[in-house]
Amino acid sequence: MGRKELSNEETFFAWFSTMQEANVTMSDEMLITKARMLQNSVLRETEKEIKFSNGWLQGFKRHHKIQAYVRHGEGASAEITEDVLDRIEALKALISGYEPDDIFNMDETGLFWQLEPNRTLATRAVSGKKKSKNRFTVALTSNMTGTVKLPPFIIHKFSNPRAFARRNIRRPENLGIVWHSNSKAWMTMKLFEQYLLDFEKRLKESGRSKVLLLLDNFAGHKVISVGDRISIIRIEFLPPNVTAVFQPMDAGIIRAFKAHYRRLLIRLKLERLQAPGSAEVDVYDAVLMIEKAWRVDVTSKTIRNCWIHAQLVSATGILPDLNASDDQYGAAIDPVRDLRSALIQLEEMTMESGIIPNMTADEYIDFENATEALDPISVEELADLVSLPEADTLEEAEPDIDLDRSPPLSVYELNAACSIVLCFLEQSQDDKSRITSKLKSMLEEVQFGARASLIQREITTYFSSEL
Template sequence: MSQHSKDKLPTPGLKRKLKTHTIETKFQAIADVERGIESKAVIAKKYEIPPNTLSTWIKNAQKIKEAYEQSTFGPQRKKMRTAAYKDTEEAVLQWFKTARDQNVPVSGPLLIAKAQEFASQLGDDFKCTTGWLERFKKRHSITFKRVCGESKSVADGTDAMKAWASSLQTILAECSPSDIFNADETGLFFRLLPDKTLEFKGVDCHGGKNSKERVTVMVCSNMSGNEKLPLLVIGKSKKPRCFKGIKTLPTAYEANKKAWITSELFIAWLKQLDRRFQRQKRKVAMSVDNCPAHPKVKDLKAITLFFLPPNTTSKTQPMDQGIIQNLKIHYRKLVIMKQLKSIERNKELQITVLDALRMLYQAWDRVTEKTIKYCFRHANFVSAATNEHADSPDSDEEDPEDDIPLAALRLRVPFDDYAQIDETVITTEAVSDKDIVDNIIAARHKEEEVSEPTEPPKKKPTLQKVDAALEVIQDWIEMTEDTEDLLPSYQKIHRRVTSAQVRASVLVHRAPQ
C-alpha cells in the first residue's frame, strides 16, 4: 500500500463527527423539495447533506413543519427533544412571551420562581433549578440581555402622528400600493339577530354566555384593494360539532378559550403569509396596531412589519375607516336573508360556526375594491407626490341584499345599530397567570365543544346529485339576464366535478370482478 493511500485511512479509534442541522434548515430543505423546482440530488448538495439524510427529513416532514411553524422549538434548535414537564414549560413560555410583549424585564431568578409557581398550580412535581433554566433557554432560543432602557410609548398624539406620517411616506415611496397591507381584528356576535340587539347593547364581552356567541375575525387587504387576504376566524372550540365531515372551510379557523387573537396565533398567521409572499418573490409592508397580541416577529423574509402609533388607530388604521364596518353590514344582511328563508320554510333559524364562516366569506367577497381604496386614502395612505383625494365610494353600488324587506322583520332597532353592535368588542387582552393555567388544564381534557344547534348530520352529496344540481344552475344562468360573469365560476365547478366522475369511473372499471 502506498504512503498516499495510508494518508487517506481514518485514524484508528476516532469516529467521524456527525454534522447536525437546525430545524429551520430542515424546514427550508423540505420546502425546496415540495416546490419541485430542483431535483432532490441538487437540494441535498445545496444543503451539504447525503441524499439519505434528505429522505429522512422528508419522511419526518410533518413533525419538522409543526416544530418550526408552531414555535414549539426555536428555529435554530437542532434537536426536537421535549421537556419532561411539558405543561409547566408551556405555561412559563406563554408568560415569558406576554411579559416581553409588554416590555417587562425578565431575569433568570424571576423565571425560575415563576416556573416553580406554575409547577405547583399544575401539579407538576419537579424542582426548578438553574440547570432546567439553561435547558429551557436552549429549547426556545432565549437569551437574557441587559436592559438599558425600553422605548416608551409616544404620549403626545401630535408627535406620534408626525412620526407616523414620515414613516408612511417612506413606505409609500418604497412599495407599490399592491404591496402595502393593513391588518386588524374585530369581534363579531355571529348569531345575533336584529330583535336581540337591545339585549347586547353596552355589554362588555369578557366571558360567560355572551362570549360563546362570538368570534374574532382578522381582516387584511392591500392598499390597491385588489388583494383581500383570506379571513382568519378565531372561535372558542377547535372542533365544533358542525365541522364534522367537513374537509374544506371557507376561511382559515383557529380557536382558544376566549376566542381572542393571541401573539402565538398572530405570529403563526404572519409567518405563513411571509412564506406565501416569499414564494411570489414579493417585498411587502404590513401595518398593524400596537397591542400585546402583535409582537415584533423575527426572521421575516418578505414582510416588513410597521406598528401604528398607540391611541391613533381611529385615524391611522385603514380597516377602521370603514372596511370592517362594510364587512359587518354585508354579514348582517346575509343573516337577515337567512332569517327570512327560515320564516318562509317555517323552520327555526340556526346559525352554526360553519354558517358564520360561510357568510363571512360571502360578505368579504362583497367588500369592493373601491371601498378599500377609499378607506386607505382616508387614513392618509396617499403619497405626497400625488394629488389623490379620498373621494367617497359610490353610494349606489349594487348590493343583492339592498331590497331586503326590513320592515317585514319588525326591527326593534335601526339596521345601522344592529350592524355596528359589536364594534367595541374586545378581541385581545393581556393574558393573566390564571388564564394560562386554565388553558393548559383545559387542553389536558377532551377539546371543548361549543354548543351548537342540534340537526341531523349531513351526508356528502353524491356526484350524480352534484351533476344534477349543476344542470339546474346552468338553466338558471342561461334563462336570466346579465349573468355572463357567473359562467367562469360555473365552468370551474363543472370541470372539477367532471374530473371526479372520470376518476370514479376508472376506479370502477379497474376493480376486480
C-alpha cells in the same frame, strides 16, 4: 431552531400595549402593581426576579418610548406627540418605496355572529360562558388598492362545530375562509404565526417578492418561532394608541364589513321567518355571510378611500385616481344606510320575529367596540395570549345530542345538479358563454378528482383483500 420565549419584561410590554389599544388609563402605581402580578403569573425559571420600583418603571418607559396619554370624557384620545408624528413620517417614507398593490394592513375584530339588534338580547348573548361560543375573532387583510383581499381568518371556540359536522364539511377552507380554533376564540401569538405562514405561502404562489404589512401593537402580534420562514413579508408597527387615526382597517374598512354582515344577517332572518322551519342562524350560515360581506360587499373603492382617510398616503401621489373628498369617503358609509333599511324591515315584522330592534344602526355595527373596551384583558388572560397552546383546540365536534347529519353528496348527484344549471344557462337569451365555460371547467376538475379518489380506494381495497 428552538422556540424563543418572551422575557418577563417583553410579556409586560405586550400587556401594556394591549391596555393602550383598549384606551385604559394607567398610573405609575398601577403599572408597577400589574407588573408584579404578571411576573408572579408567568415568571420564567431561567430569569432573575425583577425588583420593581419607580426607577425601573422610568427606565422601562424610556426604553419603549412610552409617552403619557390622557382620557377625555366618554371616549379616549391619544396625545399625538412628536415621537408619534416622527414614526408616521418614517412609515410614509417607507410606504413610498413599495408599489400600492404590495402594501397591506391586517387587523382583528370581534364579531358576535348571532347578535340581534336588541339591547337586552345582546347583553345576554355576550355574558358568561356563552360569550366565546357566540363570538368569532375575524382577521381581515387587504392591500392598499383593494385588489387583494385575503380570505377572512376566523377563530372560533370549536374546530368542528356541529353546523359543519351536520353538513359533512371536513375542510372549512372550501367555504372561502381560513378556520382556526382555541378555547377562547382569540388571536394568539401561535395563531398569528400561522396567519403569517399562510400569507407568505399565498404571496409565493402569486409570484410576489416583497410586501409591506402594517399592524397595530396588539400583544398577539409577535413573531417568536417562524421568523426564518418569513422572507417576503416585512412587518411594521403603527404607533400604539393612535390606530383609530392612522390604521386603514380602523378608518372604516372593518366598520363597512360589519355593516354588510349585519345587513345580510337581518335579511337571512327575514327570509327564514317567511318560510317553514327554524329561523336560527348557525356557524355555517355566519361563515358564508362573512365570506360574502368581505369578498363581494366591501369594495376596492371603500378600501382605497379608507387608506387615504388614514392619512398614510397621498391621494394625489400613490393613488392619483382618487381624492379624499368627503363625498368619496362616503362610499364607506353606504352600508350603514343599507343596514338602516334592513332594521326598518325587521321592525315591521316584530310580531313574526319576536325581536324588537331597539338598537340604532350605529349601535349595532359598533357593539363589539363598546362592549370589549369595557372588558380589557386581564393579567391572567395575557398569559393565555402569550402561550395558549393549539393543543387546547377542541378536535371533537361541538357537543350535540341530536346531530342529524346530511349524507355526503355523490358525484352522480353533482353531475345532475350541474346539468340543470348548464341547461338553464344554455337556454338564456343573454350571452352566458363565459359562465358556462367556467362551470364546465370546474365540473371537469371535480370529476377528475373524484375518479382519482375512487381508483385509489379500489386499489387499496384490492390489496387489502389479497392480504
